[in-house]
Each structure stands twice: as C-alpha cells, then as structure tokens.
Amino acid sequence: MARYNTILAHRPMHIVHTEASCGWGGQEIRILEESRGMIERGHSITLVCPEEATIFARAKDWGISAIALPIGEKRWANFKAMRAWILANHGKFDVINTHSSTDSWLVALSNLSLGKKACPVVRTRHISAPVKNSFVNRWLYGKAAAQVVTTGESLRNDLVDHLSLPPDHVQSIFTGINTKRFEPGDKVAMRTQLGLDVNAKWIGIIATLRSWKGHKYLLKAVAELDDPRIRIVIVGDGPQRDKLNRLTVELGLSRIVRFAGQQRDVVPWLQALDMFVLPSYANEGVSQAVMQAMATGLPVITTPIGSSSDIVKPGLTGMLVPPKDSKALAQAIRTLLDNPQEAHKLGQGARSFALEHCGIERMLTRMEAVFQRVAG
Amino acid sequence: MNPMNDIVSVSVPPGSYLPDAINPALLRRALVIKLRHHGDVLLTSPVLSSLKAAAPACEIDALVFSDTAPMLQGHPALHTLHCLGRDWKKLGPLTQLRKELGILKALRARQYDLIIHLTDHPRGAWLTRLLKPRWAVAPQRSKGGGWWKKSFTHLYRTVGGGRRHTVETHLDALRRLGIRPQGDARKLSLVPGTAAEARIDALLAQHGLNAKGFIQIHPASRWFFKCWPVGLNAELLRVLAAQGLKIVMTGAPDPREREMVDAILNQANVPVVNLTGELNLSELGALTSRARLFVGVDSAPMHIAAAVGTPCVALFGPSGDKEWGPWGVEHRIVTSSHSCRPCGQDGCGGGKVSECLYAISVQQVSQAIAEVLAS
Numbered sequence: 140m141a142r143y144n145t146i147l148a149h150r151p152m153h154i155v156h157t158e159a160s161c162g163w164g165g166q167e168i169r170i171l172e173e174s175r176g177m178i179e180r181g182h183s184i185t186l187v188c189p190e191e192a193t194i195f196a197r198a199k200d201w202g203i204s205a206i207a208l209p210i211g212e213k214r215w216a217n218f219k220a221m222r223a224w225i226l227a228n229h230g231k232f233d234v235i236n237t238h239s240s241t242d243s244w245l246v247a248l249s250n251l252s253l254g255k256k257a258c259p260v261v262r263t264r265h266i267s268a269p270v271k272n273s274f275v276n277r278w279l280y281g282k283a284a285a286q287v288v289t290t291g292e293s294l295r296n297d298l299v300d301h302l303s304l305p306p307d308h309v310q311s312i313f314t315g316i317n318t319k320r321f322e323p324g325d326k327v328a329m330r331t332q333l334g335l336d337v338n339a340k341w342i343g344i345i346a347t348l349r350s351w352k353g354h355k356y357l358l359k360a361v362a363e364l365d366d367p368r369i370r371i372v373i374v375g376d377g378p379q380r381d382k383l384n385r386l387t388v389e390l391g392l393s394r395i396v397r398f399a400g401q402q403r404d405v406v407p408w409l410q411a412l413d414m415f416v417l418p419s420y421a422n423e424g425v426s427q428a429v430m431q432a433m434a435t436g437l438p439v440i441t442t443p444i445g446s447s448s449d450i451v452k453p454g455l456t457g458m459l460v461p462p463k464d465s466k467a468l469a470q471a472i473r474t475l476l477d478n479p480q481e482a483h484k485l486g487q488g489a490r491s492f493a494l495e496h497c498g499i500e501r502m503l504t505r506m507e508a509v510f511q512r513v514a515g
Numbered sequence: 516m517n518p519m520n521d522i523v524s525v526s527v528p529p530g531s532y533l534p535d536a537i538n539p540a541l542l543r544r545a546l547v548i549k550l551r552h553h554g555d556v557l558l559t560s561p562v563l564s565s566l567k568a569a570a571p572a573c574e575i576d577a578l579v580f581s582d583t584a585p586m587l588q589g590h591p592a593l594h595t596l597h598c599l600g601r602d603w604k605k606l607g608p609l610t611q612l613r614k615e616l617g618i619l620k621a622l623r624a625r626q627y628d629l630i631i632h633l634t635d636h637p638r639g640a641w642l643t644r645l646l647k648p649r650w651a652v653a654p655q656r657s658k659g660g661g662w663w664k665k666s667f668t669h670l671y672r673t674v675g676g677g678r679r680h681t682v683e684t685h686l687d688a689l690r691r692l693g694i695r696p697q698g699d700a701r702k703l704s705l706v707p708g709t710a711a712e713a714r715i716d717a718l719l720a721q722h723g724l725n726a727k728g729f730i731q732i733h734p735a736s737r738w739f740f741k742c743w744p745v746g747l748n749a750e751l752l753r754v755l756a757a758q759g760l761k762i763v764m765t766g767a768p769d770p771r772e773r774e775m776v777d778a779i780l781n782q783a784n785v786p787v788v789n790l791t792g793e794l795n796l797s798e799l800g801a802l803t804s805r806a807r808l809f810v811g812v813d814s815a816p817m818h819i820a821a822a823v824g825t826p827c828v829a830l831f832g833p834s835g836d837k838e839w840g841p842w843g844v845e846h847r848i849v850t851s852s853h854s855c856r857p858c859g860q861d862g863c864g865g866g867k868v869s870e871c872l873y874a875i876s877v878q879q880v881s882q883a884i885a886e887v888l889a890s
Contacts, residue, residue: 305647
C-alpha cells in the first residue's frame, strides 16, 4: 500500500538515475538537486547518461558520479548497451530512476529480457505533455515501472485518468527549493553590491522573457502608478527582450527599469527587492520563482494561473490579481507600498509557508520513501 | 444528564500536528464503506458532511448494504451510493460472483484517492487492496495484525468501554487524516425525498393530524432485549392519552413488531393512529420530522429522529447511551439505576430479557416527555 511521505527505517540505498535527454533545464536541475540531497542523507547515486549530454558535464560540479553510456536514442545498439550495463551491475544497486522517454523504454525492455535479474524501476515524469492512452503506454507506466512520480498534482491526475492507472501507483512530488539558500538577507548590502538605488522601492520579476510571463502588464501598471519611489528590476532573458525594451521607452520608464539579463545566482537579486511580481497569464505549474521569492520573505503578487493559488493564499502569503489586468496589478502594488506593515506581514507569512511546504527536505523524504518501497 | 446535544464546540488552533496528514485539496474521489445495520449507516452521515466541508471538490461515494441505502440516499454530500445485497448469497455462487465482480468493476472505475473503512470487517481490507487508493483509513484492530495493518495507510484508535459516541468514533477516521470536523458538518443528516414527504403529508391529513401536533411512539426494535415491556408501554399510552396528546404508533413491517404494537394497543385501549408496517424507511423519516417528539428505544428510528431534528425521549437498557444516544438533538435518556448497565448483553445472562428495562417506570418516562414538551 502507498505509504504517504512516511519516514521509513533508514537504510542506505544505491540509486541509479538514467537520463537520455541532452538538454539542460528544470528536469536536469531536479535530478542533480535531488541526487545531491540523497547523497547528504547517506545514499549513493550513479547517473547514467549520454556522453554528449550537458548533465554529464555538470554532474561533477554537483559532486555526483556520472557514467557515459550511449542511450540517447531508441536504437538496437543503445538497448544492448543499457542491457549490458544493468546485467554487469546486477546486485550493485537497489533501484533505477528513469526520467525521459528513451531511457525509460531502454530500461523497461532490458528488464523484460533479463527475467530474474531485472531491477525495480521508478519513473519520474517531469513534463506535462499528454500521454496517449495506448496499450504500450499503459504497460510502460503501469507495469514496467513499480512507481511513477510526477512533478505536479495535475500531471499526476492526467496520467491516472488517461492511462487508468491505480491511484496509488502515481504520486506527485514537486521539486522543492533550497530554503537554506533562499532566505531573507541584508537589503541595503545587496543593493550596494548590485548597484541599485538604496532608497528606492524595488519591484522585481525573475522569469524568462516570454509573452505569457506578463512583463508587459507590470510595466503598464507601474506607468499608471507614476510613483517616483518605484524602480523595477527584470532578471532573465528571452525572445521578448527587444519588445520589452521598446515598451519601456514608449511608456517613459527607461530611467526606472533595470534589465539585469540572465543571472546564474538570483539570491542577491531577490534579497535586494521590496516585492516580487509575476503577472503570468498561461503555462504555469507551481512557479519556482514565486517559491524562491516567498522563501526569501518577499511579499508576492501573482495571478491564479496553474497551481499558484496552492501556495499564494491572498492576505496570508501574498496577493492574487486577475491575469492581463494592469489596473488591478497597479492597485495591488499601491496597497503594498502604502502599507509597509501589511507587506511585511505577507512576507513573513510567505517565508514560513515556504519553509513548511516548499523545502527540498520534503521532496527528499518523499522520494526516499518511494525508493525504499520499490527497492523492497 | 446532558439534556441538550453532545456536540461540544471546542476551539482548537488550526494546523496539524500529524506528520502524515493528507492534503484534502488533493482528493478527487473518496469512498466511505459501512457494511452494517441501519443505525450504524445513518451515524456515518457526519463523515460525509465533514469530508465535504474539508474537500469541497471531492466526490464522495459510499458503499453500504442495499437495505440500508435510504439512510444515506439523497445526502447532500453524497455523489454515488454503491450497494451490496445481503441476499446475494441466496442467488447461487455464480450469480453472486457476477454481482460482486460488477460492483468491483464499478468501484475500480472511480479510481478512489481515499477509502474510509469504518468497521473492522476484513471485507474493507480486501476492497482497499483491490482498489489501490492513495490513502486508506480504518480502525486499529487487536487481532489480524500485519495483514490488516498493511491494507491501510492510516489506522485510527478507538476508545473502548462505550465511552465515546459512535459518531465521534466515525469522525476519528477523519481526524487521523488531519481533517478536523467542525460545526454543523458534525450533525446527522437524513433526506427522506419528496415522494416520501408527499405520502406522509397525505397520510397526516387523512388522520387529521398537524405537523408538530403529535407524539410518535416507536416501541419495538429489531432486538427485543432492547425493548420496554408491553404492559408498561400500554400504561404510558393511557397516561399520555389522558393528557390529551395525539399519538402515532410506528413499527417495522415485521410480524413480531406488529404483534407487539397490537398487544400494546389492545391493553391500552385508547385512540391512537397506528402506522406500524405501513411506512418504508424514507417515509418513517418524513413522519418523524413532522412529529413534536419521538419516544422509543435505542434503535434506528431513534437515530432517524436525531437526524431529522426531532427531540427524543429514549429508553436505554443494556446498550450504552454514551455510545449510542440521540446525536445532536434535544433529548432525555431514561434508564434504570442498575449498576451493571450498559452491559452490552442480549438480555440478563444472555436470556433475551433485560431487567434494567423492566425497572424503568411509566412515571419516569412521562416526566421526561413532559420536560421535553415544556422546553
């Protein structure tokens, strides 16, 4: 039976992650972040991925041992390589965690041909693309994997519904954030360090510059407010950069908007802010940026898109405004600026909520329970 | 004795201390299993209401024996009522198997996130294992150890010795999950349905009775060791009739219950409206909701009275009034002063006759009735 985030007796495990995709994004960061946490908890981790994958090069930086194996494509040679590796390492690891379609198929078919030497499999599904209800998919998710983990509740529900999987077979364990790294800091020191006006009111947005993130509505709202104290910092890069630059000039905001570009470490930027705004109108799950801002103790204004309302509770941990509504957004910003005490209270609420619900520890404990259950 | 209801409002700080509390917002479909008699099923209705209050988006189903279906049918928090027939065994093994598989298929198609099993019957454990919900809760069991434990994700502890009301024990299943039942959601609920209400209104008109203008007396029970003797019942009728109160007698369509009511009426020889055996359970609910007062013993009709909000005078013998008393409604409980009660036995020494019931005097009961009527 499903034991929901139950802490079982501790037993060190050897967990193997397979990743066929060569890209670099949230999926790969989750694998490395989770692996690092598991190592800290006394487990050992091996990452199996193609040699040309970005994650292979970066794994070292995170202190994770990676093995290069040609498993990037659904081909006979790749199947043989995967199968041979599992056979050669039989008994040396407890569980395999697959992440992309290709490596899931390679591991599943290897297992099928290995009989008693097959290894228990946990499948993690990171993306929300719909899974077709076919016999092979029902087998891949239902039978070939002992447990399926998704990174969001709606992802989980889609899988369970479309493939008619048993409800205890699929769990949602969403990626936590490191609340030790994202914590309130010294605002003045950070502003000095980053060259931001120490006495202004800084509103920040951290997001890829895409239309649906709603940067446009933030700029319009600030133009409407016309408050000399306000400054905006936009962290991130993306396809909309030129458009946003032009809009800034058109709205006469050039002097108060700072485009910071892509940043490797956003912690100092968050710590320098007075409030965080993400007026997105589509394509959100639970925004990592919002969770990070909340953990930093910032009052957050966002929209009820995706599962944001799971973490942003109006009046307790932040504010929600309707999407594509710069007037409502301006109103919300005005409220926070005029009531510093209220803003402080929301920031505190956000921080304690994030500590309790968005921390990486929760993800690790639940993943640990999944692995232990599957490993037997 | 506490004359008002037992629902005590206690202010408890929000938040949960449970490490394995579930998030009710994640619940999409839940199943409540109670395979017992009518009263037991009716006493699960607060579980449905409280779960709905905590998880408004959740579709809540229930699995009960088909004869007890009217107890939950029409419950505002109920989505689908699944029924098992008690008579399936008599249909032959093949038909029984087909019916059991049919219900299993229907239940499996619902893909429950949560199963709440409210008895310690192994059937619920089997079902939980077959339906594979994300979470399942059941009472802790002293016997059957590992297999029972591993069937569920959460087990709740029960208070022994009849010290806790059955409704609270049922709600403990939710408390174990981190859901705290509050306010009116803890009350019983019974919806008789429009057809039953219409029939009762017609019947009352036919007998020249007004709503809230009569007392309902329900002297019998499925278990005769829980009943007050015929002679005392008859005397009570005479006392009440002398006070000019209008009386409606009810009873199940069962030959033994009819016999008992007939014997009472023969001895009493006073004018009453006798509806024994004429009403189904929904109609009984509709009638009771129109009564000024319900007088009876510890039985399903008493719980129905509590569920429709009609004040009760309840006679308790061997069964425990703390565990089974009228829930959430104005009531008086009448008992003898026997030190052995509640013993939970089927009559003194298992002899089907409970002396503690014989020891209750007519004066005690009529005084309790007068008190409730006066309040």
